[in-house]
Amino acid sequence: MKKNIVIGLVTTAVSAACxxxxxxxxxGFAMEDNVSASFFPYVMVGLLGFLGVLxxxxxxxxxxxxxxxxxxxxxxxxxxxxxKRYQVPLLMFILVAAYIFLIPVIGFYTMTAVFFLAxxxxxxxxxxxxxxxxxxxxxxxxxxxxxxxxxxxxIYMPSGIFY
Amino acid sequence: xxxxxxxxxxxxxxxxxPTILLLVFIGSFFGILTGCIPGISVHTAIVITLPFTFxxxxxxxxxxxxxxxxxxxSGGLITSILLGIPGEPSAxxxxxxxxxxxxxxxxxxxxGIGIWASFYGGxxxxxxxxxxxxxxxxxxxxxxxxEIFSIIMFGLTIIASMGGKEILKGLISGVFGIVxxxxxxxxxxxxxxxxxxxxxxxxxxxxxPTMIGMYALSxxxxxxxxxxxxxxxxxxxxMAPKRMPFFRAMIVTASKWKEVLAAxxxxxxxxxxxxxxxxxSNIFSxxxxxxxxxxxxxxxxGIAEGIVASEAANSSVAGGSLIPTVTLGIPGNxxxxxxxxxxxxxxxxxxxxxxxxxxxxxxxLFTTLLFANLSVLVxxxxxxxxATKLLNVSNAITIPIIFVFCVMGSYSxxxxxxxxxxxxxxxxxxxxxxxxxxxxxxxxLGLILAPIAEENFRVAVGxxxxxxxxxxxxxxxxxxxxxxxxxxxxxxxxxxQKHR
Numbered sequence: 248m249k250k251n252i253v254i255g256l257v258t259t260a261v262s263a264a265c266x267x268x269x270x271x272x273x274x275g276f277a278m279e280d281n282v283s284a285s286f287f288p289y290v291m292v293g294l295l296g297f298l299g300v301l302x303x304x305x306x307x308x309x310x311x312x313x314x315x316x317x318x319x320x321x322x323x324x325x326x327x328x329x330x331k332r333y334q335v336p337l338l339m340f341i342l343v344a345a346y347i348f349l350i351p352v353i354g355f356y357t358m359t360a361v362f363f364l365a366x367x368x369x370x371x372x373x374x375x376x377x378x379x380x381x382x383x384x385x386x387x388x389x390x391x392x393x394x395x396x397x398x399x400x401x402i403y404m405p406s407g408i409f410y
Numbered sequence: 411x412x413x414x415x416x417x418x419x420x421x422x423x424x425x426x427x428p429t430i431l432l433l434v435f436i437g438s439f440f441g442i443l444t445g446c447i448p449g450i451s452v453h454t455a456i457v458i459t460l461p462f463t464f465x466x467x468x469x470x471x472x473x474x475x476x477x478x479x480x481x482x483x484s485g486g487l488i489t490s491i492l493l494g495i496p497g498e499p500s501a502x503x504x505x506x507x508x509x510x511x512x513x514x515x516x517x518x519x520x521x522g523i524g525i526w527a528s529f530y531g532g533x534x535x536x537x538x539x540x541x542x543x544x545x546x547x548x549x550x551x552x553x554x555x556x557e558i559f560s561i562i563m564f565g566l567t568i569i570a571s572m573g574g575k576e577i578l579k580g581l582i583s584g585v586f587g588i589v590x591x592x593x594x595x596x597x598x599x600x601x602x603x604x605x606x607x608x609x610x611x612x613x614x615x616x617x618x619p620t621m622i623g624m625y626a627l628s629x630x631x632x633x634x635x636x637x638x639x640x641x642x643x644x645x646x647x648x649m650a651p652k653r654m655p656f657f658r659a660m661i662v663t664a665s666k667w668k669e670v671l672a673a674x675x676x677x678x679x680x681x682x683x684x685x686x687x688x689x690x691s692n693i694f695s696x697x698x699x700x701x702x703x704x705x706x707x708x709x710x711x712g713i714a715e716g717i718v719a720s721e722a723a724n725s726s727v728a729g730g731s732l733i734p735t736v737t738l739g740i741p742g743n744x745x746x747x748x749x750x751x752x753x754x755x756x757x758x759x760x761x762x763x764x765x766x767x768x769x770x771x772x773x774x775l776f777t778t779l780l781f782a783n784l785s786v787l788v789x790x791x792x793x794x795x796x797a798t799k800l801l802n803v804s805n806a807i808t809i810p811i812i813f814v815f816c817v818m819g820s821y822s823x824x825x826x827x828x829x830x831x832x833x834x835x836x837x838x839x840x841x842x843x844x845x846x847x848x849x850x851x852x853x854x855l856g857l858i859l860a861p862i863a864e865e866n867f868r869v870a871v872g873x874x875x876x877x878x879x880x881x882x883x884x885x886x887x888x889x890x891x892x893x894x895x896x897x898x899x900x901x902x903x904x905x906x907q908k909h910r
Contacts, residue, residue, distance in 0.1 A: 254579065254846050265589060284601035286868075291589050298581055302578050302582060336632070336634050339631055340838060347834045350827075366806075368806075377806055381807060385810070392814070403825075404818065405827065
């Protein structure tokens with residue numbers, strides 16, 4: 248239920264930010280005999296804000312109702328369980344973000360090899376068999392990409408300190 | 411009629427181009443491979459393919475995507491039958507009879523029936539597209555901007571309403587997609603909007619990296635939540651069948667022609683209905699065919715009719731989903747939306763004028779879709795044993811490969827670094843949305859349809875500032891009324907579910 252409140256609040260905040268951005272446009276809400284460039288986005292952003300507020304109110308009402316109902320009282324979050332469940336996707340996202348943001352610094356092919364190995368170990372465990380499998384797959388994928396994209400199609404990937 | 415037949419016959423010329431045949435074949439192969447890896451959906455497969463299609467001509471790009479689409483839809487049956495895990499949401503009902511049949515030692519037969527039922531359903535879906543789209547096209551040409559705007563609104567709300575008890579979240583997702591679609595220069599005066607001072611956003615939110623982040627990265631993150639337990643426990647159950655009696659399976663499936671026809675009709679209907687699609691059609695078809703069958707007690711124990719009901723339905727969806735896409739410019743499902751996005755990036759707008767102005771491309775699309783069904787059938791007949799071996803490939807290898815290709819694909823379209831960063835940003839947003847119970851389909855549809863909706867709205871108001879025309883023009887009024895009704899109906903359903 249708390250996540251529903253978060254959804255409502257985030258939606259409202261996004262809508263407010265968009266309204267501020269639209270208000271800086273030179274053209275106003277409407278023009279004579281026509282609609283301005285900001286008219287349609289204004290309507291949609293307004294609608295988004297309205298839905299966000301509605302979502303927040305609904306979620307608060309549900310939370311209050313659940314508070315009165317002893318059967319539906321909020322269960323305390325078990326952070327151990329939470330970490331166990333989301334550990335891999337969160338670590339994966341950190342790896343992905345690091346990979347994407349470091350490509351221009353280090354270079355596409357080097358970062359791809361590092362990322363491939365790191366993600367493969369995260370998902371398959373640190374056994375020797377897995378390391379060998381992942382290394383082989385990484386080498387094969389990189390070679391394939393280089394031959395197909397750089398050599399055949401002339402699509403050059405970003406290079407950094409390394410290749 | 412004569413003109414129509416000529417156009418259809420002419421469209422078969424597409425198949426004389428060996429490049430197109432090869433691309434359909436490669437696409438089908440890739441689709442089958444991804445379809446049989448549990449957790450990797452046909453959406454992910456088509457999104458990965460998307461960047462590669464930009465260097466191709468529109469028909470080559472569509473041909474490749476048709477192959478992936480049909481291959482992915484059909485490939486889902488392999489895991490459903492051999493592992494008891496649907497490779498695709500569209501193959502859920504295939505498990506109910508396919509897996510028990512495999513356990514009885516008739517896995518080869520079950521696969522054969524599934525493959526043939528998919529083929530028959532796919533071909534019927536294609537034929538329905540070939541017949542229906544040209545039939546509707548002249549009527550749709552009479553639609554003005556009022557009608558098109560209202561139809562888009564109807565399509566968006568019906569998809570948002572499909573979220574079931576979470577209708578509000580579906581609507582938020584759809585409207586958020588429209589707002590994202592408004593980012594950048596406006597379609598008439600080119601005034602930049604909602605760019606937050608970022609010059610890179612003037613040309614709008616880049617479509618390919620957004621799709622890759624939303625559908626591929628978020629999906630991969632979801633898959634990894636239970637990765638170790640999932641793979642190791644389930645893989646022990648894999649037993650590839652020793653014999654594949656394809657010829658006998660063809661005859662058995664053909665003898666169930668009533669079920670094939672009924673399931674295909676259901677699939678085509680759900681495909682053409684915006685937002686419904688294969689995930690619903692296979693379960694609905696299974697349920698209906700079971701209800702009317704004389705063998706209804708045997709459903710779920712491993713009978714051919716159960717597999718036919720599911721597979722013919724989910725494969726015929728492909729043809730059905732392209733009917734509203736090519737005639738109205740409203741995609742029937744997410745894959746049709748991605749294909750529509752690809753066409754838009756080539757500067758081609760599906761919709762009322764598509765069948766008239768892009769006749770060769772439209773009919774070429776129908777023909778390649780038909781050929782994709784044949785290609786998938788051939789690949790599955792000859793390579794199914796190889797595909798079953800893929801079930802043993804670990805996630806530790808498939809996920810990094812897919813992700814590396816996603817990043818490369820997002821960069822290769824325009825060679826802009828920001829587009830790689832956008833993959834990470836949209837991926838985490840989409841993951842958060844899914845975890846919060848928000849559907850992604852309305853967002854993507856909103857993003858694609860927003861510029862078209864806005865342009866039609868502004869042309870309508872520019873022609874006549876009277877806003878009441880949206881309600882008083884009969885077709886526009888009917889669709890706007892249906893829009894309100896779809897929201898009200900979904901809200902009422904949600905209330906009913908909550909009280910239960």
